[in-house]
Amino acid sequence: ISDSPLARKKIVVTAGPTRENIDGVRFLSNYSSGKMGYAVACAAARRGARVSLVSGPVQLETPVGVERIDVTTALDMDQTVRRLSGDCDIFIGAAAVADYRPTHPVAGKIKKHAETMQLELVRNPDILAGFAQQRQPHQLAIGFALETDGNHDLAMQKLRAKQLDLIAYNTFDGHSSGFEVDTNRLTLISRDGTQTPLPLLSKRDAANRLLDAIEHLITGN
Numbered sequence: 054i055s056d057s058p059l060a061r062k063k064i065v066v067t068a069g070p071t072r073e074n075i076d077g078v079r080f081l082s083n084y085s086s087g088k089m090g091y092a093v094a095c096a097a098a099r100r101g102a103r104v105s106l107v108s109g110p111v112q113l114e115t116p117v118g119v120e121r122i123d124v125t126t127a128l129d130m131d132q133t134v135r136r137l138s139g140d141c142d143i144f145i146g147a148a149a150v151a152d153y154r155p156t157h158p159v160a161g162k163i164k165k166h167a168e169t170m171q172l173e174l175v176r177n178p179d180i181l182a183g184f185a186q187q188r189q190p191h192q193l194a195i196g197f198a199l200e201t202d203g204n205h206d207l208a209m210q211k212l213r214a215k216q217l218d219l220i221a222y223n224t225f226d227g228h229s230s231g232f233e234v235d236t237n238r239l240t241l242i243s244r245d246g247t248q249t250p251l252p253l254l255s256k257r258d259a260a261n262r263l264l265d266a267i268e269h270l271i272t273g274n
């Protein structure tokens with residue numbers, strides 16, 4: 054049995070992209086592979102946590118000891134997280150959730166007509182912010198924020214706006230950090246504004262450094 058403060062804690066992790074249907078054969082999505090979220094889920098299970106992994110469509114094996122629930126759209130992910138997170142201790146949002154979805158998805162295949170077409174989009178619910186707003190005092194809300202312009206302030210704003218305990222600012226450089234690759238460069242930012250830059254690490258090691266920081270939040274040292 055692990056002596057980690059995370060042992061027996063219930064942790065819900067989101068991972069991967071969401072897909073937002075345009076019609077029956079097309080969707081909007083992004084390049085998330087799920088690797089970061091799966092690494093977090095795997096590392097948490099190894100520390101003895103009871104982990105539910107709410108996963109968008111990805112090509113990854115389910116980590117040993119983790120309960121995986123597959124979802125497709127942001128609305129599916131939102132409903133599933135609401136169902137699972139009421140009694141969790143920690144919610145970690147590593148998914149790249151589509152901010153918008155087509156307002157009127159079409160059942161069949163949209164036919165080509167004019168040279169241009171317009172697609173109206175509507176905002177998706179913010180799953181992490183929704184959890185943070187409704188949570189009980191003992192429940193921790195942890196986020197990620199991938200920014201393409203090297204701006205930590207945007208991650209800090211998300212931490213504040215979503216009322217999080219910790220956010221992992223995710224550098225995106227197009228080759229060694231961010232979507233799809235096996236390595237990542239994170240800066241952990243806590244509520245009081247303390248920034249802890251981590252070096253370029255494997256996603257497994259980055260996940261463990263994030264969990265170390267969450268353990269510190271729990272134990273207070």
Ligand code: PMT
Nearest residue numbers: 085086087088089146150179180181196197199223232233
């Ligand atoms: O999957 P990989 O290929 O390994 O890539 C990992 C990753 C880059 C996707 C991951 O490390 C990461 O940074 N995930 C967050 C991506 C992002 O930019 O999120 P955001 O800034 O749109 O959202 C901030 C936070 O709110 C995230 O925790 C996100 O999960 C959450 N969110 C966002 C929108 C929404 N509708 N619901 C949410 O819960």
